[in-house]
Amino acid sequence: MxxxxxxxxxxxxxxxxxxxxxxxxxxxxxxxxxxxxxxxxxxxxxxxxxxxxxxxxxxxxxxxxxxxxxxxxxxxxxxxxxxxxxxxxxxxxxxxxxxxxxxxxxxxxxxPGIDGQKILASDAAFQAGLTAPAALDGKSFGMSTAGSSFHYMGSKVAAAEGVSLSFKPLQKVGAIIGALKSGQIDAWSIVPHIAKPLAASGAVHIIGDIADYLPDxxxxxxxxxxxxxxxxxxxxxxxxxxxxxxxxxxxxxxxxxxxxxxxxxxxxxxxxxxxxxxxxxxxxxxxxxxxxxxxxxxxxxxxxxxxxxxxxxxxxxxxxxxxxxxxxxxxxxxxxxxx
CATH class of the missing domain: 3.40.190.10 (Periplasmic binding protein-like II)
Incomplete structure (x- = not known):
């Protein structure tokens, strides 16, 4: 780029x-x-x-x-x-x-240098070893629909890390949040004003930054x-x-x-x-x-x-x-x- x-x-x-x-x-x-x-x-x-x-x-x-x-x-x-x-x-x-x-x-x-979108892991996946994007292989990743920005971001991270993801379409942001918190999906990426409060709750963990993979x-x-x-x-x-x-x-x-x-x-x-x-x-x-x-x-x-x-x-x-x-x-x- x-x-x-x-x-x-x-x-x-x-x-x-x-x-x-x-x-x-x-x-x-x-x-x-x-x-x-x-x-x-x-x-x-x-x-x-x-x-x-x-x-x-x-x-x-x-x-x-x-x-x-x-x-x-x-x-x-x-x-x-x-x-x-x-x-x-x-x-x-x-x-x-x-x-x-x-x-x-x-x-x-x-x-770069400005806080951006975070890569998240559910607590269940985190406890099982998903502590960094490199560990995403075989994991499920939330998205609204195929071809959404979530799909694009997840695919770019997976390609950079050389891993394979299973994408789960859940239509709405609220549904994705619920699935991540309950462990129905393993990972997701979202803007910081949603990511940080989720991480603070303990049900979700921040494991990376989208800017590291898509800096601009x-x-x-x-x-x-x-x-x-x-x-x-x-x-x-x-x-x-x-x-x-x-x-x-x-x-x-x-x-x-x-x-x-x-x-x-x-x-x-x-x-x-x-x-x-x-x-x-x-x-x-x-x-x-x-x-x-x-x-x-x-x-x-x-x-x-x-x-x-x-x-x-x-x-x-x-x-x-x-x-x-x-x-x-x-x-x-x-x-x-x-x-």
């Missing part, structure tokens, strides 16, 4: 350069629906909504929440959702091949319908500009901590409206902070990582071999890195 120092590159780009934050809104009064998961990594959307960045861009936004990537991709294709943040999946690639969707930016990437992995992307990408350029640009402002606030507050502890506390309060809403703020705060990962400044997109993912989907027979990056991506809206 092409070397990609995002800390340096994205800092130089800045949100304004990448998507024209200073440009006047041209989509005033447009109502759009934005898809999201209740993950800390989706904080850019929550911040843009709560701090009025979408409204300032002339967009009236409704947030719609999902429990997995594939239903969100289907919702974009059907027109039920206009823009969304999610991992690239085989289903998403297939929808792009049908002319239904386009990836238009990057949302979250693994970055473009974990999630920004995508929309092919129609919006091609025919609603002003609206799409306004959406990306507002989203990028939310991302800039998040990185400045949670990564650089430019506003100190008071800023972190205020950001946690905002995110808690959407993440771990079933917990009191005092117990949710640690998990939200544990989930701190740098988001892609300006929604910049790591094309090299997307290329690697597409090749993997094709090698597994999950998508057609003739699909190209141009089929999947519209790179005209943001800076591209690692291409």
């Amino acid at each position: 092409t070397e990609f120092n995002r800390r340096q590159a994205l800092g130089a780009l800045g949100a304004a350069t990448a998507v024209g934050l200073a440009a006047p809104a041209c989509a005033a009064g447009r109502k759009i629906t934005v898809g999201a998961l209740r993950f800390t990594s989706h904080a850019g959307s929550f911040i843009a909504f709560e701090r009025g960045y979408f409204a300032e861009a002339g967009l009236e936004v409704e947030l719609k929440f999902f429990q997995a990537a594939q239903p969100m991709a289907v919702a974009i294709a059907s027109g039920d959702v206009d823009y969304a943040i999610t991992a690239i999946s085989g289903g998403l690639v297939s929808l792009a091949d049908k002319g239904a969707i386009k990836v238009i930016g990057g949302a979250l990437s693994e970055e 992995y473009q974990v999630t992307t920004v995508f929309t319908s092919a129609t919006n990408a091609a025919d609603e350029r002003d609206m799409t640009g306004d959406y990306l500009s507002a989203y990028a402002r939310g991302v800039a606030d998040y990185n400045a507050t949670m990564i650089a901590q430019e506003s100190g502890q008071a800023g972190v506390d205020a950001m946690v309060d905002l995110i808690h409206k959407y993440v771990y809403t079933d917990r009191p703020r005092e117990t949710a705060a640690a998990s939200i902070i544990n989930g701190t990962m740098r988001l892609n400044g300006g929604a910049a997109l790591n094309v090299a990582s997307v290329r690697d993912q597409l090749k993997w989907f094709q090698s597994e027979g999950l998508v057609d071999e003739g699909i190209t990056l141009e089929t999947l991506l519209d790179t005209s809206y943001v800076e591209t890195l690692g291409s």
Whole structure:
């Protein structure tokens, strides 16, 4: 994979350069629906909504929440959702091949030096010797569906370690967590704000980091319908500009901590409206902070990582071999890195 120092590159780009934050809104009064998961990594959307960045861009936004990537991709294709943040999946690639969707930016990437996704083992498997990824041979690995980001990550780890995994499709993140805690599956990988609390419970153990295997992995992307990408350029640009402002606030507050502890506390309060809403703020705060990962400044997109993912989907027979990056991506809206 092409070397990609995002800390340096994205800092130089800045949100304004990448998507024209200073440009006047041209989509005033447009109502759009934005898809999201209740993950800390989706904080850019929550911040843009709560701090009025979408409204300032002339967009009236409704947030719609999902429990997995594939239903969100289907919702974009059907027109039920206009823009969304999610991992690239085989289903998403297939929808792009049908002319239904386009990836238009990057949302979250693994970055050396920044806490990232963890590789987990159930307590039963850990006690039986699964204490490192090298011991995964013959073990079961949880995923939502075939062709999901979990499937991709597990396969990449297995290939690097020269081991064989048995993948278990469980549809939803909650079901995967339950299966891991009960020992019905042996291993899984997930973002830190979910991984660390699970490990703290004693039912699950952290045995590795995805960044060691996929150091510049473009974990999630920004995508929309092919129609919006091609025919609603002003609206799409306004959406990306507002989203990028939310991302800039998040990185400045949670990564650089430019506003100190008071800023972190205020950001946690905002995110808690959407993440771990079933917990009191005092117990949710640690998990939200544990989930701190740098988001892609300006929604910049790591094309090299997307290329690697597409090749993997094709090698597994999950998508057609003739699909190209141009089929999947519209790179005209943001800076591209690692291409």
